[in-house]
Amino acid sequence: MNLKFNTSLIVFMILSLIAFKGNSQMVGGDVFLQGCFIELGISECGVYGSSATPPDGPLGEYHGININGLGFIADHEKDGWDESTGAGEPNFCGDYFTPGSPEEGWAIEWDGDVWENHYLPCLGYGETGFGAADMDGSITSYVDAAGVQLAVWEGELDETGINLSITQTTSFPNGALFFLTSVELCNTGDTDLTDVYYTRNVDPDQDVDNCGSYQTENVIVYNYPSDDTALVTADGESCGCFLGIGAVDNRARVSYGNFFISPSTPSDAWTGTGGYSISGSTSCDCAVQITFKVDIPAGECTIINYAHVLDPSDLQDALEATLSGGVGLTANGVSISATGQYAVCEVGDTVILEANGDPAVTWTWSPDIYLSSTVGDSIVATPEETTTYTVTGVGGECGDITTSFTLIVDEDELSDAGPDQSICIGSSTTLSGFGGPAENIYLWSPDLGLSDPNISNPVASPITTTAYTLTTYDTLGCPAYSAVLITVDPLPIINAGADVAICVDGEIELEATGGVSYVWTPAIGLSNPNIANPNCTVDDETTYTVTGTDENGCINTDEITVSVNYLPEIIATANPYTIDVFLGETTQLDVVTGGIIFNWSPPNGLSDPNIQNPIAQPEDTTIYTVTVTDQYGCVNTDTVIVNVIGELKVLLPNAFSPNGDGVNDYYYPAVSGSGDLEYYAIYNRWGEMIFENTAPNTADGSNGWDGTWNGTEAEVGSYVVIARAKKSFDEAIQTINGTFVLIR
Template identity: 30%
Template sequence: MQFNYTRSCSFVSYLKVLLVLLFAGASQSASAQITPSTGYTASQLVSKLVGAGVTTSGEVLTCASGASGEFMVTSSNLGLDCGVALTTGKVVTGGGQYGINVLTGVASGSFASVDNLAPGDAALTTLAGQPTKNACILEFDFIPSGDTIRFNYVFGSEEYPSFTCSNYNDVFGFLISGPGFGTGTNIALIPGTNIPVCINSVNSGVPSGGYLLADCNSIGPGSPFPAYFVNNAAGTSVTYDGFTTVLQAKAAVTPCTSYHLKLGIADAVDGVYDSGVFLEAGSLSSVPNTTLVAVGVGTIPYAIRSCAPGHVTFNTAATSCTPTIIKYLISGTAINGYDYATIADSVIIPPFGTTAIVNINPLLIPPSTPKTVILTVLIPDHCDPTLLVPDPLQSATLTIYDSFHINIVTPDTMICRGESVNIIVQPDTIFGVLMVYNWTPAAGLSSSVVLSPTATPTTTTTYIITGNVLVAAGCPDATDRITITVYDPPVLTVDSILVKTCVGVPVNLHVNATPVGVPYDYSWASGTYLSSTSISNPVTNPFATGDITYTVTVNPTAQPLCKSTATVTVHTLGDYTVGPVSSNICFPQTVTVTSTGSTEFSYVWTPSIGVATSTSRTPVISDSVVGNTVYTVTSSYANCPDYVHTITIHVDTPANLQTIVDTICLGMSTTYDVTVPGGLYYHYQWSSAPSTVLISNDTSSHPIFTPSAAGSYVLTSVIQPISAVCAVTAIVKLEVLPNVISVHPTDTAICLGQVVQVIGSGHPAFSYQWLPTAGIGVSNVLNALITPDTSALYTVTAHFHSCPDIYATLNLQVQPTPTVYIGGNRPLCEFDTLHINASVLPAWFTGYTYTWSPAADLDNTSTSTVVFDGTTTTTLHLVVTSSAGCTGQDSAVITLLPGNFAAPLPDLAFCPHDTAILNPAGGAGLSYHWYPSIYISDSLSNSPVIRPIASQSYYAIVTNANGCKDTVHFNTIVHPAALISVPDSVTLYPGENYPIEPITNCTTFTWFPYTGLSNPLISNPVATPDVSTLYIVKATTEYGCKAVDSINIIVNEETLIAVPNAFTPGTGVNGEFKIIKRGIANLNYFRIFNRWGNMVYESKNIDAGWDGSWKGEPQPFGVYVYSIQAVTSTGKVFNKQGNVTVIR
């Protein structure tokens, strides 16, 4: 059957359609036979595909058994090392059926055509325009961290080459859906075009027999593209007769946003002629490639020792919403840590950044040959992501040189005055273009900053060239020199080569030239301060100190090139400073004078008393006069006016040292006066050790000290006059006693005649006295022995001469031995009770405890008065004990008389608020007393009205003429009132509902309004309102009792997200670090980093959590950084970063 239609790649007769919504990565060459395997879950296959910068979730695999799997390559023309295979037939060859791998022979003899009898897929059917079969689909959601997603793939088919340019054309596509895309956008395109990849667009360019090339041309401009086709007829590894070269699909995406991918392949119309797609492992990525740029000096990749560091810049073409950690291999001939400062083996590009820099700082070492530093980015091996391998396409090299050089090629030269020399200099071959130059001296040069100037010296001159790399701050200079000798100058003499003067004092200069009688021209340089620069005897009048060297150039007027020079140095002195201008010393200290004055001055100090050398420029002065003394120095030089300066010396004496020892008690204040007599200019500075002493004024000579705790203190006062070196320290050693004592026991009871041993706590410096002394053998010790005969309050007083007295008390209660009487033997009517009031003497003591026995017939066994209700004759016993254990006892025989004479009453049933009249049967002479009296109109009536509100057991005490009493019982059953109780309000977040679980005893229910309820006639409907709603419920019990309640269900449109701040891995409910969510939210990412910036966990499943491990290893106790981004159902973006502590 054939079909007429516009030629495209999306529908065929024997059609296998592949949909791959999105993958990204870099291809690697394959090597060895293909080894396929099957039996993997969707998550395992997706995990095989995913590389850096992509997180996935919701993985679903819908394939026939054996149609999907993984492959490993050791030698093949496939172009891939390993990855995932999706087919319309089988992955593994065996059992008489061909999969993707050739077992023996070549591909043309291995025909893969297996009908799995599996259903097709609706999306593939729409794409193909034909019914589909044998669909194999792998789909999932993903979130990219970068702005581009890419992956590498190869498509192969058994329909090559038989159906090239035919209507029977397998078609293949990649679709992505999400922000920026429609329901599915095909990105499986011929590189640089919008033409989809399929058999008719990628082939040898030769149509199969009976078909037209025009059918391939109609796919789009340039179609078909033989450059992307591999004829595999003779292939020994892949069964398909043809397949594409390794191609890459990519798409622009929004970082940290969720997208959906659906990868699938299917037969169309029938189930024969298998096709398959090979997807490279680890190539689904969203991390842009890194480019490395090495820069040393300027913009070239060369660095120099002792210069500014070089650096390698890591650049990415696009940003990522998460930190990008780039590991790299350090290689080259330079040694890390020896040739250059130690660098790390990784760098981090921050979120939304594109650049990171690694500085290469060369170190000084003995001279050596140039060394190289090579940084190569490490990438995960595609087939073993745990193994990092270098990527030669992501590398940079920086070369380190010891220095740069310059060389003057022109030799030393001799010239006559007025001639010129062209100085030729050879620059550094590497750094010459970056260097700047400077010649010294500059005199006679055409330029002092060019490489090769012209020199015209007037005297014999050595020129020095200095070169440096301007952009590399701190580099040592490179230098060379040349000497140019100038001959035949006139002979010049000067009156003096050194002329002395002072600032503002003029002096004459004079030069003589021989031979005499020849007209000469004179030129003085510089002309600073000169009256003329063109005469033989100018006048100079310097206005600044120092040496000025004047150079006079003399040449015969008729022979200007034959020049001579002479120099005169004018040595000028000026005013100066002396110091210190003002000094504070402590006798017998000295002051050493400093001076900026020249040693050429003559100095005289007055007064000379105390001056070690009165003619010294910087004498040592020993001043013994307390107070201020002014010293004057006068200096003279040549014909200069005298200069006069003064200094002032202040002399102090130290205060006398003091040491004070004192003792006080806590709570007291004290003062100590360390005032220096007559010392009004002394400064005081107090401190304490320890510092728990309050000082009223720490700069007073007599402050008040208030300790805040008992103990030993050292109070110090630094006493200082104007001169700090005269300071002394006064010391106060203060002992602070506690202001409290304690004794044990403080309050106790004993029997008369017992002895009490007191254990006390108090400072040994105190003296002690007990009062009263009665019963105390030794009353002046803290730990006294007391034998009291009566109760008393004892007080012990602690005394220290400078402290207020301190007290502690002991309350001793002396208890008697009790005498007990419970009333003797007596009769008791059967079923009656007997009130017994025990008499215990002495009665003034009220601290008795009571123990009655046997307890079975008593209402209480621990009070002085009890009620006996025994049914047989019984002997009662009472033991009375004081709190100190003093004991007395008594007993009595209680004889029972018959008492069963009253008629029984029936039980009664009530609804709440019902009433009834009690009419007991019985003979004359009986009286009734009803118990309990609650809900009974008259408890002494023989026929009272009863109105119970709750079920109750009643009894009546019936008394006969003999005074005996009988008891009859009956029960009232009150059906419970209707009860229903629900919470006042609850809050729901998007996607939540609330099962209403009321507390109730009712059996029928009616809820209003009905809207949003699963069932308005049950007790526990599920509420899912769209808006906040107040629900009212009316309920009825089985006895007709009614109740009403209401609940306000508040609908919050926003989602609530939170996280804990710590967790303990493996401990149950707190064993994972998870996001706490109320409502609906999609998780863009949930990442956790350790202190070194390593990402130890990443997920986009908002319900998943971190178990505290990384790469299968438990992580240590410590603080980790997390970063979360989620989007709520309202579109609100939720970002949260913080710390979480792992507790182990």
């Protein structure tokens, strides 16, 4: 059963708030049920037994109460609790909890932990022995209607790892010799629960109060997996009083053995280990059990039904009742004994009405409108308007039964899932549902992508276009439906382009595609960060993120990295290292660089202006500029000067005037062209050398002849000069002779 989408459960919850029939049989936290042939006490912890003194029941005083209290007893012969039926025959069969030990109870086991509720009084069983009941709860309602006795206990098990709400409904027809237990276990946690064990246990001392014996003959009559029914019986060995526990359910197994007041576990009872047997028979003072093994997914419920049978004559009816899970008056399988009404959500819907209980009763239904028949324990109603019916049972062993109920034709359903919406994939939107008067009950489906499918305004985050259906319920539990379409638009494919590289101080145009508007970040170095194609100039490597928005308002991003390549470092040279050359001579230019493309300009005098190292033979002194491009396209330049000079020439002045006026006061040869003056000497007319210079300074002649000889002024007249020079090109020695006149 699905906790979230069980319409019958919702209907029952809503209608059960409207009415239930009395609480006159509730004493303290306990409740008593009295039929014609069964009397039953239920404690505040959901155990079958009470030490309280019951009030007068619907049929009069309760029978045979002793000091220990009432468990469950039966007028098994249906003779009015009369003991004069023959020698040795008891006037009733049942258990008054003599001698008062906790002989009846139930337990739940999961993941190795066990929780137990036992009586008398309400006890649990922990590591140190008996203590307070392990599962809190209370009796929440009592019903005496339509020939049915019914009581509900509600509680919870809230421990680490396990969260269960537990609803135990106990019921029987007034004329029956069995009572039915229906237990709903709802997993209110977020974790799926697997291998949950539920066990009901009783020590069948039904002969003790009348015949004094605790011994019973315990027999496994049927058991899964070999049979389709689980049934264990216990016959008293003194009076012959009968007790059977069973169910038609492939999740159930029965056993006999331990009293279930020791550290034995429900899983032991299921497997027939630890002091339990799941086959065969035995004579003993021991307990009988029925155990269910179930899985309960998170947010869902499961229901288990089983019967306590107090006379073999009712075995068949009791086991069949475990299939339907209810007795009394039902509409489409939902008990209406407590509420007296059932909602028909659409005109023309059919309702199967059944009166379950005493098979000897003949049932009649009135009025006859909208009914398939007026006689029978099962008829079909197809009401077109709200109608109150009376059903009467005649011929039962407990007398005639009359009860009324109303089929309410409901036309007040309302569901509004809100307007259709569009979102971008990866984003979300809030739904706005409305459900009318009972708007606290919302069921959205599918629940995929919803924050909570049970509220009016869940946050929806679907990854594909999804139609959500909203089911709401009005105060009568009738559903209404509406739908909303959430269109999921894809994100745009934004492309910022491939990564690029620019040179220092370079510029490139970026270009984004895929959207209708764009924002680039960071904005540094961009001409405009809010257009598709800004110009980019940066000094350092930068990664740009472009955020693009399409026509649906959907946003996506892409990145591009702009790398910055520095200019190639270049040095232009000439070889040989001197850059002075004679006219007609050559020199090889070169570039120290990592470049790959070269261009020399002007091209005049070059062997090839487009190589790294051309041969230069200019006619005149020339400044060559080399432009170098590297592998990244970055460009840099450098220059080299080639100085073209002529042949070596030595000039001998023909006169000088050493008179101290600062003009032409020294005599020295002048040199032009490529070479150096190494030596010169001056002779008078008699051939005497009057001056010699082995390290002449040709720059300014400051160490030339000053016109003196032996400390006195030389005579005015003619003199002979002999000079020697060396060429730079081939280091050849050149000697020059000449005459000059000294003038004062």
